[in-house]
Amino acid sequence: MDEQLAEVRARLLKLSTAAENDGEPLRWFEELYAGAKRDSEEIPWARMEPHPKMVEWIANQPSVQGRALVVGCGLGDDAEWLAAAGFKVTAFDLSQSSIDWCCERFPESTVNYCVADLLTPPVEWLESFDLIVEIHILQAIPESIRDQAADSLHTLLNDNGYLFCIGRLQGLQIPNEPAPPWPLTQVWLEGRFNHLGQVNFTHFVNEDTPTIDRYIAAWRRIMPID
Secondary structure (H helix, E strand, C coil): CCCCHHHHHHHHHHHHHHHHHHHCCCHHHHHHHHHCCCEEEEHCCCCCCCCCHEEEEEEECCCCCCCCEEECCCCCHHHHHHHHCCEEEEECCHHHHHHHHHHHHHCCCCCCEEECCCCCHHHHHHHCEEEEEEECCCCHHHHHHHHHHHHHHHCCCCEEEEEEEEEEEEECCCCCCCCCCCCCCHHHHHHHHCHHHHHEEEEEECEEEEEEEEEEEEEEEECCCC
């Protein structure tokens, strides 16, 4: 890990620990984005481009189209790519600074950027989306409220809607860095979404971080036939 990234992660750990101790476990997202002062290098997960695994998955699922929801949209690159691909996109984040940053980066965007909380999503979002994209969000949520966050996701899918997720997988390799994020187990993920039909679950590693196990997973809300 280079020196700058180590400093960023140390600051993230300090913010997240303080937020957890104060009983506001998700407060640190806003503190991190606000403190970055529009420097993307201060956001450790900011790719400044759409996630290539998401792009690949969408390309292989031509039937997936319509309304998309990007959970924890960060700096907006995934949301913008989905909009360019033809989806009607809503993208949200807990952080007002994150959403302001997105609107500044993409002033002509068709994406509906908004501040919202996955634990208490707007009522009008229920059963509304053909695709939900969750990348690196569940792994950043403390265990004490992670089940609640995961359970909110399926309530936002419409009939036959897809849930697409990417994150760190708890495996044989143990990264030499403090949490968050907290790698998730395949057992937990499959158990949490066992009421949905699993489309795929794939393990992978990135070339630049070969010691970190990761997963791509997708589920579909399959409505019973009367």
